[in-house]
Amino acid sequence: MAFELLLGAWVATGLTLFIFTFLYQDNPLLQLAEHLYVGVSVGYTIVKTYDTVLIRLIYEPMVKQGDWSLLIPLGIGTLMLARYVPNVTWLSRIAFAFIVGVGSGLAIPRIISSFILKQVEDTVRPLVSIVQGEPVFTYNLLDPSSNLNTIVLLIGVVSVLFYFFFSIEHTGPVRVAARTGILFLMVAFGAAFGYTVMARMSLLIGRLSDLIEYADPQYGRPSLWLGLATVAIILLWRAQRREQPPDTG
Amino acid sequence: MPNTLRDLATMNFAERMLHIDRRIIFLVIGVCTLLPLLYPVGLAIRVSSEVRGVHDYIESLPEGSVFLLSMDYDPASKPELYPQAVALLRHAFRKNLRVIGMTLWLPGTGLAEQVMTQVAREMGKVSGKDYVFLGWSPGSGSLIINMGQDLYKTFPTDYYNQPTRELAVLKGIQTLRDVNYVVSLAAGTSGIETWYVYGKDKYKFELGGGCTGVIAPGLYPLLRSGQINGLIGGLRGAAEYEVLIGQKGRAVAGMDAQSATHFAIIVLVILCNVFYLLMKTSRKQGEAR
Numbered sequence: 001m002a003f004e005l006l007l008g009a010w011v012a013t014g015l016t017l018f019i020f021t022f023l024y025q026d027n028p029l030l031q032l033a034e035h036l037y038v039g040v041s042v043g044y045t046i047v048k049t050y051d052t053v054l055i056r057l058i059y060e061p062m063v064k065q066g067d068w069s070l071l072i073p074l075g076i077g078t079l080m081l082a083r084y085v086p087n088v089t090w091l092s093r094i095a096f097a098f099i100v101g102v103g104s105g106l107a108i109p110r111i112i113s114s115f116i117l118k119q120v121e122d123t124v125r126p127l128v129s130i131v132q133g134e135p136v137f138t139y140n141l142l143d144p145s146s147n148l149n150t151i152v153l154l155i156g157v158v159s160v161l162f163y164f165f166f167s168i169e170h171t172g173p174v175r176v177a178a179r180t181g182i183l184f185l186m187v188a189f190g191a192a193f194g195y196t197v198m199a200r201m202s203l204l205i206g207r208l209s210d211l212i213e214y215a216d217p218q219y220g221r222p223s224l225w226l227g228l229a230t231v232a233i234i235l236l237w238r239a240q241r242r243e244q245p246p247d248t249g
Numbered sequence: 250m251p252n253t254l255r256d257l258a259t260m261n262f263a264e265r266m267l268h269i270d271r272r273i274i275f276l277v278i279g280v281c282t283l284l285p286l287l288y289p290v291g292l293a294i295r296v297s298s299e300v301r302g303v304h305d306y307i308e309s310l311p312e313g314s315v316f317l318l319s320m321d322y323d324p325a326s327k328p329e330l331y332p333q334a335v336a337l338l339r340h341a342f343r344k345n346l347r348v349i350g351m352t353l354w355l356p357g358t359g360l361a362e363q364v365m366t367q368v369a370r371e372m373g374k375v376s377g378k379d380y381v382f383l384g385w386s387p388g389s390g391s392l393i394i395n396m397g398q399d400l401y402k403t404f405p406t407d408y409y410n411q412p413t414r415e416l417a418v419l420k421g422i423q424t425l426r427d428v429n430y431v432v433s434l435a436a437g438t439s440g441i442e443t444w445y446v447y448g449k450d451k452y453k454f455e456l457g458g459g460c461t462g463v464i465a466p467g468l469y470p471l472l473r474s475g476q477i478n479g480l481i482g483g484l485r486g487a488a489e490y491e492v493l494i495g496q497k498g499r500a501v502a503g504m505d506a507q508s509a510t511h512f513a514i515i516v517l518v519i520l521c522n523v524f525y526l527l528m529k530t531s532r533k534q535g536e537a538r
């Protein structure tokens with residue numbers, strides 16, 4: 001087996017076990033893994049950004065291909081750094097104005113079109129379908145496009161909107177609508193929570209699957225040896241803490 | 250939380266259960282996950298229509314069609330999205346599609362490259378001829394807009410610094426309009442929504458999605474309105490896709506554990522509610538006396 005694969009298996013196993021020690025309590029192994037994670041993430045981001053942005057997208061097209069028009073975005077981007085020079089801080093506003101202006105111009109119409117108009121269009125579908133000139137009503141709750149689901153969706157949207165309508169007191173029919181809205185919200189929160197549980201369990205399954213795979217002799221059984229080492233270090237650390245006098249300062 | 254043993258002794262059974270050390274619950278969940286992974290049962294996996302939507306669209310594409318897979322995730326979401334990427338790439342390579350890989354997430358660049366090369370090697374595909382990995386470039390939304398205008402200006406070189414204009418796999422492709430199908434495997438923003446807002450809505454290619462379980466409920470409205478034609482949700486979705494292509498992998502292997510942990514959590518939720526009601530009842534009885 002290649003050395004980098006072996007090393008990767010040992011590092012991944014060790015860091016997984018160190019992070020799992022949090023389930024017991026906060027400890028130096030956990031802090032080591034956390035600091036490594038932050039350090040490696042930031043280091044990786046800096047190197048990739050430097051290589052992709054500064055070298056591939058700016059330096060090489062300008063110097064090797066003579067595309068000097070890139071000096072304009074480079075100049076605007078560099079103005080951002082003026083924030084760190086007190087006398088010329090105002091220059092950074094030009095860059096921010098450019099970013100906010102272009103960003104808003106690009107995003108606002110597209111987001112309105114995609115998430116508001118399209119969704120409104122989907123909410124106000126015909127309540128009865130016309131098939132071969134005849135009105136048809138479909139009842140299948142499992143089919144998202146059935147007529148019954150269209151009605152459920154319409155009631156849900158309207159009642160939730162009523163719940164968030166604070167200009168009038170929630171009494172009488174408004175109270176009924178708002179209460180219905182709460183029911184729909186609870187179902188939505190329940191679905192979101194269920195999916196979140198599923199996602200978190202998937203992460204646990206992923207790590208445990210790796211630990212099982214790395215318990216194989218071809219990797220040198222890092223799960224076993226590092227597991228034992230982790231337990232031993234935690235026990236030593238606990239024993240050492242008990243011996244230390246409590247901090248009175 | 251009880252502070253002393255005396256506190257614990259004065260509590261009734263329901264109260265003691267509600268104040269149980271949370272590490273016991275961690276242990277229960279850990280055991281429920283580990284045992285099915287070691288001794289799989291092989292519970293049945295039913296394929297949902299949203300996962301079938303992505304599969305069927307890829308299945309309908311003729312040989313040589315252009316498939317763009319945007320792996321918009323980082324290592325934190327690997328257990329859910331990596332099996333999805335493997336299954337989709339296996340399917341696309343088996344169909345002899347021209348595959349373009351990329352990512353909108355900088356921290357995921359290495360992972361995305363790894364999965365592409367690994368599956369390509371397994372399927373006997375060659376970089377530059379059968380597939381290309383473009384890597385990461387900054388901008389997300391504006392990057393997609395640029396790709397819609399000129400793919401080669403946006404990515405002058407691929408991840409391995411090969412000029413993209415010279416790659417056989419990109420022959421005849423000028424912009425995103427020439428791409429037949431885009432699938433974004435998203436762990437958040439930027440992801441499926443970004444590809445829809447700045448890509449599909451403007452350049453009119455077909456879009457599918459894969460995502461982590463956490464963001465799946467928020468994407469169902471896009472599915473119902475037809476803004477995406479399919480959605481692979483979490484590890485469960487990946488398992489369904491593996492079943493569809495007939496190549497069972499890590500996702501299917503994890504489904505027994507997923508079911509066991511869900512069952513354990515449902516039992517814990519029910520027990521908590523029962524103990525809570527018992528506690529309330531006994532308190533009321535105590536007050537009445």
